[in-house]
Amino acid sequence: MSPFSATNNLSGTETLHIHLRLSQYREETSPPVSMPLPPATTPVPQPVFMPGMSHAAESPAPAPAPSAIPTRPKDDETTDDKNQDPSSPATSLPRLRLHVQDVAHPGSSIFLSSVNAATVLRSSIDSIHAHLYSQPPSSPPPTRSVTLVLRDMDGVAYTTGSDLDPDHKEIHFSLRYISSIAPSSRQSAEIRGVLLHELVHCYQWNGRGRAPGGLIEGVADWVRLRCDLAPPHWSREQVPAKWDVGYQGTAYFLEYLEDRFGKGTIRRMNEKLRKERYEEKAFWTELVGGPVEQLFEDYKKTLLKGGQKD
Structure with missing residues (x-):
């Protein structure tokens, strides 16, 4: 499929704004250049936590870059309540934009032919x-727009806020990584899984900037897990080094807490992160009645028992 026929997959949306840069026409008097990040935006984070991904069959995928912890408003919860009308519909969509930096890149064709950007x-x-906000008074951050930028870069994807307004988010998704997804039958699910993970960062709370980065990434992968978008190489039986190791390791621990303490536990945790400054001991004791270290030890015992059965 050519890059131009692939764009037919995006018809029928009014709120999706597409900016296509045709970098192959170099003879123009004003050749396009790579889009720099806006000044003072969150830089591409260093690889502390490694996200779960599908890997190319013949050549390894680029090294992943983790998502930045999203910037949150500094006001207290009364400001949050003003931005969310409890009587409004459950889902309030922001303005959604798509920016394809290089339509000639193989990853662009794969993306446009694999998913409908507006729909996904x-x-x-x-x-x-x-999964995080189905019941009031819980309310998401006031994200007003999300721009998905497809560009050639190292890593997988990351999320950042605008330097002018943290309520406007950008998700940068690597065309190089998209073109490396193998087998081709995994392309659609992997793209949807990565996008879901990054969008969680636009809509989650972080205990006023105090929550561990591994917990932030774990919540994002937990939502991906709950939506049946986990890559095939994720393993529930693998014992993580610590509870906040991040990504799928923490996601399966959160799933254990959801099963043990009842449906809605992670939703209540996210709401608690909205209202309070994260202080580990008090946070977990108030949420589920015990310290997180003990909960993690209980969780590891279930994994070891499962391993012995095998």
Whole structure:
């Protein structure tokens, strides 16, 4: 499929704004250049936590870059309540934009032919609301717009806020990584899974900037897990080094807490991160009645028992 026929997959949306840069026409008097990040935006984070991904069959995928912890408003919860009308519909969609930096890149064709950008972004936001915000008074951050930028870069994807307004988010997704997804039958699910993970960062709370980065990434992968978008190489039986190791390791621990303490536990945790400054001992004791270290030891015992049965 050519890059131009692939764009037919995006018809029928009014809120999706597409900016296509045709970098192959170098003879123009004003050749296009790579889009720099806006000044003072969150830089591409260093690889502390490694996200779960599908890997190319013949050549390894680029080294992943983790998502930046999203910037949150500094006001207290009364400001949050003003931005969210409890009587409004469960899902309030932001303005969604798509920016393809290089339409001639193989990753662009794969993306445009694998998913409908408008549909996948909207359905992902619906899923995030369902798992983290389905009951009032819980309310998401006031994200007003999300721009998905497809560009050639190292890593997988990351999320950042605008330097002018943290309520406007950008998700940068690597075309190089998209073109490395193998087998081809995994392309659609992997793209949707990565986008869902990054969109969670636009809609989650972080205990006023105090929550561990591993917990932030774990919540994002937990939502991905709950939406049946886990890559095939994720393993529930693998014992993580610590509870906040991040990504799928923490996601399966959160799933254990959801099963042990009842449906809605992670939703209540996210709401607690909205209202309070994160202080580890008090946070977990108030949420589930015990310190997180003990909960993690209980969780590891279930993994070891499962391993012995095998």
